[in-house]
Amino acid sequence: MLDAHLHSVETAATLPTPSIDAPRPTRQEAEAAVRTLIRWAGDRPAREGLLDTPARVVRAYEEWFGGYALDPEALLGRTFEPAGYDDLVLLRDIPVRSVCEHHMAAIHGVAHVAYLPGERVVGISKLARLVDAYARRLQIQERLTSEIADTLQRVLQPRGAAVVIKASHDCIASRGVDMQGVTMVTRRLLGQFEHEPYRRDILAALEL
Numbered sequence: 424m425l426d427a428h429l430h431s432v433e434t435a436a437t438l439p440t441p442s443i444d445a446p447r448p449t450r451q452e453a454e455a456a457v458r459t460l461i462r463w464a465g466d467r468p469a470r471e472g473l474l475d476t477p478a479r480v481v482r483a484y485e486e487w488f489g490g491y492a493l494d495p496e497a498l499l500g501r502t503f504e505p506a507g508y509d510d511l512v513l514l515r516d517i518p519v520r521s522v523c524e525h526h527m528a529a530i531h532g533v534a535h536v537a538y539l540p541g542e543r544v545v546g547i548s549k550l551a552r553l554v555d556a557y558a559r560r561l562q563i564q565e566r567l568t569s570e571i572a573d574t575l576q577r578v579l580q581p582r583g584a585a586v587v588i589k590a591s592h593d594c595i596a597s598r599g600v601d602m603q604g605v606t607m608v609t610r611r612l613l614g615q616f617e618h619e620p621y622r623r624d625i626l627a628a629l630e631l
């Protein structure tokens with residue numbers, strides 16, 4: 424029994440680093456990784472003020488990366504008849520909270536999401552939920568913008584969809600070039616928004 428125990432410890436210690444395709448780590452493994460990063464920062468995980476930090480960080484990750492557990496297409500599942508309205512629907516200033524995939528630093532800003540109704544419209548809160556479902560993942564702003572616009576266009580099938588994101592990246596503001604106040608603007612115009620007069624219309628509505 425003792426031999427078997429010693430053997431299993433030895434085996435675990437010599438296991439190779441898990442590949443990126445390995446199953447999701449346990450909570451315990453994730454907390455151990457946070458302790459490693461605390462030591463990398465130069466502090467002691469055993470220090471009293473840091474004892475509960477790994478558990479807190481792992482819980483915070485569940486919020487910051489909650490988008491992986493959501494199905495963005497399903498969020499647009501409930502639709503309504505447009506009741507005779509066929510002009511621009513625009514939800515402005517949706518808060519964007521994301522994390523850049525290069526540095527795992529915060530991205531924060533706003534998204535504007537618009538569409539030109541086709542057969543169906545969607546509850547406006549669902550546009551904000553759609554933004555959040557893609558934002559709460561590791562992202563670059565370009566992909567975030569495209570994923571929101573493409574999903575809206577594919578699932579709701581409006582006559583056009585448009586997404587604009589204006590955001591600041593902490594990886595620029597607090598390290599590297601270390602410049603605050605820099606914002607990145609990305610946009611994706613689909614369907615009728617790609618052509619005049621809708622293109623001019625939506626860009627004016629978004630003050631771009």
Ligand SMILES: Nc1nc2c(ncn2[C@@H]2O[C@H](COP(=O)(O)OP(=O)(O)OP(=O)(O)O)[C@@H](O)[C@H]2O)c(=O)[nH]1
Nearest residue numbers: 523524525526562563564565592594595598599600
């Ligand atoms: N296109 C794009 N770039 C991003 C985004 N978020 C961060 N970046 C950039 O990703 C790049 C990564 O560049 P690297 O040279 O590999 O990393 P680095 O040495 O840390 O670069 P610096 O930030 O310039 O110090 C940086 O230029 C970041 O500014 C994003 O959403 N979109």
Ligand SMILES: [Zn+2]
Nearest residue numbers: 523525526594
């Ligand atoms: Zn970054």
